[in-house]
Amino acid sequence: MWFKCFWKKIIYDFEFFSNNVYKLGINVANTPINMKSLALQICNKCNKNDAIYKRYYSGELLCKSCFLRSIEHKVKKTIGKFSMVKYGELVAVAVSGGKDSLTLLYILSHIFKLNELGKLIAITVDEGIDGYRDESLRIVKEFCSELGVENRTVSYKELFGTVMD
Numbered sequence: 001m002w003f004k005c006f007w008k009k010i011i012y013d014f015e016f017f018s019n020n021v022y023k024l025g026i027n028v029a030n031t032p033i034n035m036k037s038l039a040l041q042i043c044n045k046c047n048k049n050d051a052i053y054k055r056y057y058s059g060e061l062l063c064k065s066c067f068l069r070s071i072e073h074k075v076k077k078t079i080g081k082f083s084m085v086k087y088g089e090l091v092a093v094a095v096s097g098g099k100d101s102l103t104l105l106y107i108l109s110h111i112f113k114l115n116e117l118g119k120l121i122a123i124t125v126d127e128g129i130d131g132y133r134d135e136s137l138r139i140v141k142e143f144c145s146e147l148g149v150e151n152r153t154v155s156y157k158e159l160f161g162t163v164m165d
């Protein structure tokens with residue numbers, strides 16, 4: 001039961017993060033902006049900045065920088081708790097170019113850099129469908145370049161010997 005609750009909390013924070021990447025100052029394309037204003041409410045952590053997020057499960061109010069630090073801390077703690085990554089390991093993140101996978105890559109790249117955890121790469125599969133993947137391949141390439149993360153694109157045809165189109 002605790003396990004279920006734990007993941008539910010992380011997912012709630014993660015959803016908020018990925019739905020508000022622009023407002024959080026992260027340049028990712030194709031993301032909706034639906035951040036609710038929490039005007040005149042002050043962050044409970046630093047007690048100085050305006051709150052932009054209220055945690056439904058704790059009532060905690062967080063400003064942008066405290067929210068970003070908090071979610072990175074939670075992800076780092078989770079990686080450690082479940083021994084998900086060993087030092088020096090190569091970790092590949094499957095990145096489609098959508099907001100969720102880009103958010104995950106963003107958070108992991110910060111954690112990997114700050115903790116010299118290992119090497120992180122982004123892998124994108126090009127399905128080879130005309131006009132479908134080009135825009136997201138460009139987004140992933142630019143985003144990885146900004147983060148300093150290696151991006152590898154593999155084609156569906158190379159992987160499976162056939163095309164999806």
Ligand SMILES: [Zn+2]
Nearest residue numbers: 043046063066
């Ligand atoms: Zn704060």
